[in-house]
Amino acid sequence: MPKTIKEQKKHSLALVPYSYYRGELPLNYPKVGVHWHGEFELVLIVSGRGELFCEGARTAFSAGDILFILPKKLHGLFVQNGGHFKFSSIVFSPKMLLGALPDRSERDYLLWLTENNAPAYFKIEKGAAGYQKIYRCVCSVMYYAKTGTALQDLYLKSKLFLFFALFFRQQKPVESASKLAGGTLVLPALKYIQSNFGRAVTVRQLAQACSLSPSYFMACFKRAVGLPAMQYLNLVRVENACSLLTNTKKSVAQIAFESGFENLSNFNRVFKKAVGLTPLQYRNQ
Secondary structure (H helix, E strand, C coil): CCHHHECCCCCCCCCCCEEEEEEEECCCCCEEEEEECCCEEEEEEEEEEEEEEECCEEEEEECCCEEEECCCCCEEEEECCCCCEEEEEEEECHHHCCCCCCCHHHHHHHHHHHCCCCCCEEEECCCCCCHHHHHHHHHHHHHHHHHCCHHHHHHHHHHHHHHHHHHHHHCCCCCCHHHCCCCCCCHHHHHHHHHHCCCCCCHHHHHHHCCCCHHHHHHHHHHHHCCCHHHHHHHHHHHHHHHHHHHCCCCHHHHHHHCCCCCHHHHHHHHHHHHCCCHHHHHHC
C-alpha cells in the first residue's frame, strides 16, 4: 500500500489500542476520503444513507447497517447526491483480540480476518440472520468505546469478542473486492492527487502516473473509487479547505487557491455542492 494514502492519525496506542469516532457527513466532513490503516474498523450507520468504497468495490448503506472493514484495506465513505448520514465507529488494533486467546478460535476464525484471502469488508443489513443480536452488541461496543476508562475497556473487549462470535455464526462474506479489475491500477493516481491537489491536475497526468491511456484510466478509476477522477480530486480539495476554514484565519480566497481552485466562484460552487454550506457558513457554524 502506498504510504501517502495510509492515514497518518494514530488510532491505537499501547495502553489504549482503539479510537472512537462519531460524525455526520457532509456536516462534519464532505467525505471520509480513500485511505487505509492497520486496524479493524467497525461502523454503525445511525441515520441517513451513503456509499462505502473499498478495494475497488462499492456498496450502498442506510440507517441501521453495520460495516466491518478489515486492516490494510483501501476504503472511504461518501454521501450520495444531496444526502447525508450520521455514524459511530471504532477503529481498533488486532492486538486487542489476537493473542488474548491463542487457541483454535483464534486459529480458525480471528487469524483468517488478517490473511490476504479474506474479503475486504462485510456489511450487515437489517433483516439479516442474527441482525438484532449483532446490532445490540455493536451498540454496546460503541458505548464502552465512547466511555473510555480502564474498567470499561474490559467490557469493551468482552463485547468485541461477542461481536466476533455472533459475526462468524451468521455473516456470509461479501465477495472480495480485490478481485474486481481496476482496484490496484489507480493507486498511483490516488497518491498523485494527495500530493498535488493544490496545483492544476489533469486526467492525462493522472493516467500517465498509472501508465494507462486516459480513457481506460477514467473507467478504472470510477470502478475502483466510485467517482470520476476529477470529482474525487475536488472532494480532496474541499476536504483540505474545510480543515483550513476550521483551523486557520486565512481568507476564503487564499484558502480556495491553496486548495487548488483556480477562481473563487468555482470554489464556492463546488464547496456548497459537496458540503451543503458556503465556505463562510461552514466557518461560522
